[in-house]
Amino acid sequence: MADTSRHILGTYDAAISALQNDLLMMASLCERNLRNSLGCLLNRDEDLCNVTIADDEEIDQLEKQVDKNGIDLLRRFQPVASDLRHVVAAMKLSGNLERIADQAVNIARKARKLNRAPLLTEVSFLEPIYREVTTMLSDVLHAYTEANIDLAIGIPARDKKLDAMNHEITEKLTVQMTKFPDRITEYLDLVFIARHLERAGDHVKNMAEDVVFAIAAEDIRHMGALRPGSAADLLGEKAVEPVPARIEEPPAA
Amino acid sequence: MERIQDIESASTVAPAAAFPLKASAPHAPAQRNAFEVTTLNVWYGQKHAVQDCTLNIPERTITAIIGPSGCGKSTFLRCLNRMHELVPRARIAGTIRFFGQDLYAPQIDPAVVRRRIGMVFQKSNPFPTMSIAENVTVGLRLNGIGNRAYLRERMEQSLRMAALWDEVKDDLGKPGVSLSGGQQQRLCIARAIATQPEVLLMDEPASALDPIATMKVEELIHQLSRDYTIVIVTHNMQQASRVSDKTAFFYLGRLIEYNDTEKLFTRPREKQTEDYISGRFG
Numbered sequence: 001m002a003d004t005s006r007h008i009l010g011t012y013d014a015a016i017s018a019l020q021n022d023l024l025m026m027a028s029l030c031e032r033n034l035r036n037s038l039g040c041l042l043n044r045d046e047d048l049c050n051v052t053i054a055d056d057e058e059i060d061q062l063e064k065q066v067d068k069n070g071i072d073l074l075r076r077f078q079p080v081a082s083d084l085r086h087v088v089a090a091m092k093l094s095g096n097l098e099r100i101a102d103q104a105v106n107i108a109r110k111a112r113k114l115n116r117a118p119l120l121t122e123v124s125f126l127e128p129i130y131r132e133v134t135t136m137l138s139d140v141l142h143a144y145t146e147a148n149i150d151l152a153i154g155i156p157a158r159d160k161k162l163d164a165m166n167h168e169i170t171e172k173l174t175v176q177m178t179k180f181p182d183r184i185t186e187y188l189d190l191v192f193i194a195r196h197l198e199r200a201g202d203h204v205k206n207m208a209e210d211v212v213f214a215i216a217a218e219d220i221r222h223m224g225a226l227r228p229g230s231a232a233d234l235l236g237e238k239a240v241e242p243v244p245a246r247i248e249e250p251p252a253a
Numbered sequence: 254m255e256r257i258q259d260i261e262s263a264s265t266v267a268p269a270a271a272f273p274l275k276a277s278a279p280h281a282p283a284q285r286n287a288f289e290v291t292t293l294n295v296w297y298g299q300k301h302a303v304q305d306c307t308l309n310i311p312e313r314t315i316t317a318i319i320g321p322s323g324c325g326k327s328t329f330l331r332c333l334n335r336m337h338e339l340v341p342r343a344r345i346a347g348t349i350r351f352f353g354q355d356l357y358a359p360q361i362d363p364a365v366v367r368r369r370i371g372m373v374f375q376k377s378n379p380f381p382t383m384s385i386a387e388n389v390t391v392g393l394r395l396n397g398i399g400n401r402a403y404l405r406e407r408m409e410q411s412l413r414m415a416a417l418w419d420e421v422k423d424d425l426g427k428p429g430v431s432l433s434g435g436q437q438q439r440l441c442i443a444r445a446i447a448t449q450p451e452v453l454l455m456d457e458p459a460s461a462l463d464p465i466a467t468m469k470v471e472e473l474i475h476q477l478s479r480d481y482t483i484v485i486v487t488h489n490m491q492q493a494s495r496v497s498d499k500t501a502f503f504y505l506g507r508l509i510e511y512n513d514t515e516k517l518f519t520r521p522r523e524k525q526t527e528d529y530i531s532g533r534f535g
Contacts, residue, residue: 006533082527082531
């Protein structure tokens with residue numbers, strides 16, 4: 001059989017690479033914005049807040065570009081099988097990335113407001129949930145680029161952990177509100193920030209589901225957390241090796 | 254037990270003892286297999302065109318056969334109504350059962366097989382000397398039916414089923430070849446269904462048609478699938494994906510994968526299938 005790594009049409013390979021590259025660029029900006037959003041709160045950095053809010057525009061434009069590339073690709077090539085799944089997944093992943101970036105903007109706006117008030121030591125309550133959600137985002141992107149179905153399947157269970165962390169933070173902050181009612185507005189902002197992080201986790205979970213669909217053609221939405229070993233079950237019937245997303249080398253400087 | 258039949262000597266087949274196939278009961282509750290193909294092998298001289306092909310085709314479904322040129326898909330299709338026997342030095346091994354009965358049993362008359370299992374070809378081929386009406390009824394007349402009222406009724410019914418009646422009802426006496434390419438193909442489909450076959454085999458029926466005519470033929474295939482088992486060979490994978498319930502992928506004479514169309518085009522089991530349908534070889 002001929003070399004099967006490349007499409008007969010070079011224009012198809014170019015189109016899918018453009019789609020993947022825009023998506024991965026969007027993912028890296030989104031990761032950075034999420035990281036910055038809490039960084040500007042923990043470091044009380046107003047400039048970083050402004051940068052985070054402004055950078056969202058670029059992510060919005062990339063979302064539109066990914067959708068345009070995806071629609072063009074569907075129109076021109078009518079892909080099937082894993083190609084079709086990867087195009088559909090890329091378009092859905094971009095939507096979730098854009099929403100995660102929106103959560104980062106929400107956090108940055110609240111951080112900017114909080115930074116103008118005296119420091120609240122309870123900001124540190126947010127660090128564990130922040131670390132978890134950023135790790136989850138990083139993992140789901142690795143799962144996508146490396147076609148690592150085990151990594152993707154583990155995400156929904158981690159999202160449940162995130163929900164529990166959010167609940168715990170809310171309870172702790174509610175206690176603080178009763179102790180220090182004069183700072184209730186700031187505590188409420190922290191509650192909302194925890195909520196934004198939890199919502200970002202929901203989008204990461206959605207992304208994990210899309211990644212599993214792209215790799216294994218299985219729809220795991222609304223199935224709860226999958227048990228260990230599910231990946232083997234999902235791939236069990238499938239003789240085709242998982243196809244990782246293709247990443248084009250950046251042009252030499 | 255495997256039986257090899259030399260087609261060149263097939264002229265010794267017993268003459269048309271009534272083709273003893275039982276008619277399929279209309280609206281049978283459980284879906285049966287129209288065809289059960291077991292270890293089918295076909296040779297043209299030394300060329301082994303189809304190798305060890307086994308699959309079942311359920312009744313009243315549309316089954317698409319895809320694969321690159323020379324993969325054996327048309328040969329397979331022609332074996333389903335013994336059309337391959339018209340090719341010199343063709344040989345066949347294995348069994349093909351049609352509603353449970355061996356199509357290649359000695360008492361089976363190939364002409365009757367072809368009446369019960371109709372065929373539509375890539376290039377529309379209306380008889381040039383015949384009118385539209387005569388083209389539709391030629392099969393019935395060749396089978397000895399002369400009742401004009403019945404012929405007229407079958408002609409109209411077939412043209413209506415082929416979605417052609419409204420376009421030709423005022424020109425039934427005109428030559429069949431005076432129609433457009435798409436109309437000619439639908440005329441051939443009307444001719445094929447006039448003899449009331451149970452199965453329609455279609456060998457790239459829309460490959461020579463423009464997109465609108467292609468869609469009309471596809472819609473017709475969809476409508477006909479309520480009453481007929483349809484097997485269609487196509488090079489157009491979007492067409493296979495649109496019209497069929499099941500798809501078989503052939504490569505180098507072998508059946509690589511046979512599955513529900515939705516599964517084959519979203520989650521093929523075999524890498525060769527994935528590579529072919531996604532344009533990575535062919």
